[in-house]
Amino acid sequence: MIQTRFDKNKVYITWPDGVTSAYDNIWLRDTCQCPEDYHPLTKQRLLNTFAIPRDIQAKNVTFNDQSVLIVWPDDHESQFTVSWLRQHSYAPQLDQVKPAKTVGVQMHWDVAKLKSNLPEITFDEIMTADGSVGSSVASWTRLIHQYGCCFIDGVPFGSTDSPEDNAVGESATQALVERLAYIRPTHYGGFWAFTADLAKNDTAYTNLDLGSHTDGTYWSDPPGLQLFHLLHHSHGKNASSENINAQSELGGETRLVDGFYAAGLLRQESPQAYNVLSRVGIPAHSAGEDGVCIVPSYPRPVFEHHPVSGELVQVRWNNDDRSVMDNWGQITDANKGEVGVVEFYDAIRAWYEILTRPEVEYIVKLVPGRALIFDNWRVLHGRKAFTGSRRMCGAYINRDDYFSRYRLTNFGRDAVLNDL
Ligand SMILES: C[N+](C)(C)CCCC[C@H](N)C(=O)O
Numbered sequence: 001m002i003q004t005r006f007d008k009n010k011v012y013i014t015w016p017d018g019v020t021s022a023y024d025n026i027w028l029r030d031t032c033q034c035p036e037d038y039h040p041l042t043k044q045r046l047l048n049t050f051a052i053p054r055d056i057q058a059k060n061v062t063f064n065d066q067s068v069l070i071v072w073p074d075d076h077e078s079q080f081t082v083s084w085l086r087q088h089s090y091a092p093q094l095d096q097v098k099p100a101k102t103v104g105v106q107m108h109w110d111v112a113k114l115k116s117n118l119p120e121i122t123f124d125e126i127m128t129a130d131g132s133v134g135s136s137v138a139s140w141t142r143l144i145h146q147y148g149c150c151f152i153d154g155v156p157f158g159s160t161d162s163p164e165d166n167a168v169g170e171s172a173t174q175a176l177v178e179r180l181a182y183i184r185p186t187h188y189g190g191f192w193a194f195t196a197d198l199a200k201n202d203t204a205y206t207n208l209d210l211g212s213h214t215d216g217t218y219w220s221d222p223p224g225l226q227l228f229h230l231l232h233h234s235h236g237k238n239a240s241s242e243n244i245n246a247q248s249e250l251g252g253e254t255r256l257v258d259g260f261y262a263a264g265l266l267r268q269e270s271p272q273a274y275n276v277l278s279r280v281g282i283p284a285h286s287a288g289e290d291g292v293c294i295v296p297s298y299p300r301p302v303f304e305h306h307p308v309s310g311e312l313v314q315v316r317w318n319n320d321d322r323s324v325m326d327n328w329g330q331i332t333d334a335n336k337g338e339v340g341v342v343e344f345y346d347a348i349r350a351w352y353e354i355l356t357r358p359e360v361e362y363i364v365k366l367v368p369g370r371a372l373i374f375d376n377w378r379v380l381h382g383r384k385a386f387t388g389s390r391r392m393c394g395a396y397i398n399r400d401d402y403f404s405r406y407r408l409t410n411f412g413r414d415a416v417l418n419d420l
């Protein structure tokens with residue numbers, strides 16, 4: 001049995017389990033879900049919040065047929081279903097499932113754990129899915145969310161590195177990415193492909209070794225997802241026959257590290273280092289291209305936490321793109337204590353040592369047809385130096401667009417909207 005009562009400040013609902021939720025009048029009036037106050041199609045507030053009297057009182061509150069009807073002094077009526085009221089109870093906060101607010105289960109991995117359960121899906125499964133709730137787009141985004149990465153098999157590619165053959169792989173890969181969300185354009189292009197030709201004046205466009213990093217440490221909002229598809233890797237036209245070794249000797253293997261797992265290790269093993277890397281904003285830049293010099297709105301730490309819950313939400317790390325650190329006073333919060341220069345170097349050394357442990361860093365050779373997508377806010381990537389001719393294509397997706405898709409396909413639009 002549900003019971004309602006009200007006084008001059010609040011409306012109270014007592015649930016069958018005996019718990020009572022209290023809702024402030026101004027909150028109820030502001031949150032009115034009627035079509036005049038909340039646009040049913042655009043899901044935006046139409047009501048003028050500031051026209052609500054600060055001390056508004058309900059004239060009458062009645063309960064029937066699973067709804068609570070509130071009549072306000074101007075005779076406006078607000079109707080809330082009890083399930084909606086239960087879902088949004090804030091005093092007390094109840095055990096609601098909040099798909100738009102909770103992060104969901106993540107499996108943090110080391111190499112052994114990842115290998116024993118590699119997140120994989122096929123191109124065909126994804127491309128034939130209609131994107132509805134529970135379709136394979138849901139499984140795909142759920143795998144990415146749980147593991148921070150996912151391999152996609154059976155992606156079409158050409159058999160040579162001719163422009164025509166590359167176009168086959170690139171258009172299939174682009175279609176794959178766009179199945180998840182729209183592509184983020186950057187100074188590297190929208191959907192990009194790269195070889196060791198320095199086309200974009202970044203070391204990704206060389207054959208150098210790149211240690212595990214996250215991309216875009218120089219953006220205020222780094223890409224949420226990154227997808228790679230190796231289209232081609234061979235000895236190349238100019239290799240002489242005695243130089244031609246086995247494919248494995250070409251190098252170019254991909255590095256992958258679960259940054260959340262690695263952060264957990266650092267926190268356990270060197271709490272002081274973890275603390276330093278949660279506090280020091282590291283300046284970063286992308287400045288290779290003539291018309292480009294990107295720096296974030298302010299320097300961010302390696303570990304970014306939810307400001308209230310303290311949960312780790314993002315890892316940013318790219319030692320190669322780190323700028324000159326000459327303004328220590330501005331990049332650390334002095335209220336929490338100064339960080340010495342050498343102390344900072346000790347902290348990044350401890351972090352680097354963890355990232356390069358063989359049991360932490362997963363090394364895998366990508367092959368044409370097997371794409372890799374990963375959460376760039378969590379999983380670090382890199383590659384080993386290589387020889388020969390190699391072409392990789394892929395794209396970035398914004399974190400919020402990815403999460404929108406993850407939530408809608410896994411929880412359904414009704415549940416997600418109900419939670420706004
Ligand atoms: C992926 N793509 C080849 C387009 C760009 C790679 C950029 C890598 C760069 N140092 C960074 O961290 O952003």
Ligand SMILES: O=C(O)CCC(=O)C(=O)O
Nearest residue numbers: 204210215381382383392
């Ligand atoms: O070439 C690769 O395999 C990866 C390159 C890379 O790390 C990057 O583009 O950020």
